[in-house]
Every structure is written in structure tokens, then in C-alpha cells.
Amino acid sequence: MIHSATVKWGLLILLVSLAPLGCGGKTKTRPPEDEKPPTSAVGEMQMGGSVIRVADPEGRWRFEARSEQIEAEGVDGPYRLHPAECRYEEKGRPPVLMWAESARLDKGSKRVLLTGKVRVSYELWSLDAERVEYDLKQGKVVASGQTKLTYGEGESERPSSGSKGQGQ
């Protein structure tokens, strides 16, 4: 099929053009990839070192996930990140930072599932868990496995091991 082949070549060119944007530490200058997604549904694709952004249409919150390796099952995801470093920011509030060995982001349902040595950090507390589900629309978290919340003195930090993604 000519159309299918064209699409695949187009996708390949797009991925090649995106790859340089996803490498290195100059993450603040990256354009938002989610604003220019591939234009056709395809099989699984991989992006080396990149960022995925999801934002509330009404501007109440925005979510950003970075990883050294991102796999997508389709144009709209879900996306799988290994490892994952995420940032959720509600308007007028401090950011929520997240790290995990892997993450699964569904832009459609606006949910992210973090698994493996998960840490969620917000202002004066940090949560460690094996599994965390984050509903981006509601800003609601459900953590399971053994969960541990640390509060009080000492600022919350990223885990000492795990993600090597770029911090903010």
C-alpha cells in the first residue's frame, strides 16, 4: 500500500528529527512534542530521551513526563517510560515531582501509572511506594504496595538511585 509506506517513511523522518531534541540536558528549550504528534496510527514506536506533556484544556494544570526511553503503542499512547521523571503542576501551587522505574501515561484518560521504587514529592513531604496511580484531571493519587510518607524537616528529594532524567 502506497499510503501506508508513505506514512511509515514520514514517521521515520519525524522520529529522526525528534531524536536530537530528546538527548542531552537542555530540556528547558525543548518544544512540546505533544503539540506535534505523528499523524497516523502505527505500531509500537520508540523515542530515545524525550518528553511528553499533557495539559488541562482549561489551563488548571499541566503534566510533564521525561525519560531516557519512551515507547508508544500508538499516536495517542499509552506511552511507556523507563525510567520516568514527572512533574505535575497546578495553577498557583508548588509542583508535584515524581520518579519511578517505569511509568505508563494515557493521555486520553489523563492518568499515569508509576511502578517500581516510586517517589512522589510535594513541598514538605515525600511518598515512597511500589505503585502509584495518578489521576491528572482530579489531582488524585492512589498508592499501593508498601507505602511510606515522610514529612517534616528536610526537604523532599529525588531518590538516590533510579531515574537519571533531567530535573527541573
Next chain:
Amino acid sequence: MRRMLALLALVGMASGALTGLGLAGQAPPASATFQRGTIEAKSWAGPIQGPWEWSKEVKVTSSDLTMTCDWLKVWPTKDGRDWEKMEATGKISISGRYVAADKAEWRVDGRAEAASYDAKTGQGVLKGSVDFKATNLATGATISAVADKLIYDVKTRQFRFERGERPVRVEWEQPTEKATSPGATGQAEAAKGEAAK
């Protein structure tokens, strides 16, 4: 930086109760002792700004004191720097080492069926088969109390035991005498009335 943690006012209640029983003189505000801690559980859920719920094998640790329960819910203040309110249910257990204002060290063990704290009223409440025991680590003196409800006022550092129509039982045991001291077991008071929540 102000890091008052009302959550462990419940733990402080145990200490406050002991203070009221004459063990420690003037205790510091319950929350002043606890600056950093952890809450562990099998499950944790809630909006990122709270309120949060923990369930199954909940364990709160701060300083040298530990509280365990089946379920815990905490409402943080808007700035996230304090607890506004908290509730806990199911096999409440408080244990650990408490250093009183007079530097005396106590081994504290407490039990109850439910616990709550409200920063607006400044009161912490333990309810249901409240049972407290404290041992002075230096002298070995032991004091214990049994009641249906323990109300601790964080601001005034006063406490009140309630046991419905029955008298509250308070026992004091000196280690050297190996027996309950005369008159120690008895009718502290059975205060009535509703505890502020």
C-alpha cells in the same frame, strides 16, 4: 520553620495524660516534640493537597513514639505545613519512649478503638476502651488508667478521662513496694459531657 505536626498530638495525649496524672509536671505542647516522622501503610490515597487516607497496617512514627491503627485520615492545612484535622480508627496503639519536660523518661503504651484531633478546638480524643500505661525508666514506677474516653487539650495541656457512669480507674505502682499503693486505685472522676471534636 514552623513544622507543627498535629497528627502526633494524639501521641502527645498519652504523654499529656501522664502529665495530668502527676508524672511529668508541665509537659511541652504535644506537637512541639515531633518535627519529623513517617506514615507507613499498605494503601494511601487522596488528592495531592489532601485530605489523605491510609488503610491497612498503618504505622505513624515520630521521634521515639509509634502509633499504629487500621485506618487514618488527615486533613492538612491549606499551606500544607500543618494538620488541620485527623481521624484514626481500628486497634489504636501508641507505644515508645517519651521524655517529659522534667527530663524524666517514660515507656508509654496506650490502646484505644478510635482517635481524633482537631486543630481548631485544640483537642485530641481517644475513644473506646482507652487503656494507658507508663513506666518511669529511671525509677520503674508504673501508672495506668482505664477509661472510655480521653480528651486532651493541647493548648491548656489539660486532659479529662471519661467512663460513662462508671468511675475511671487509675492505678499507681511503686516498684519497691511491689503492690498498688493505697488509695491509688479508684475513682479519679467520671466526667460527663460531650467532648469537643
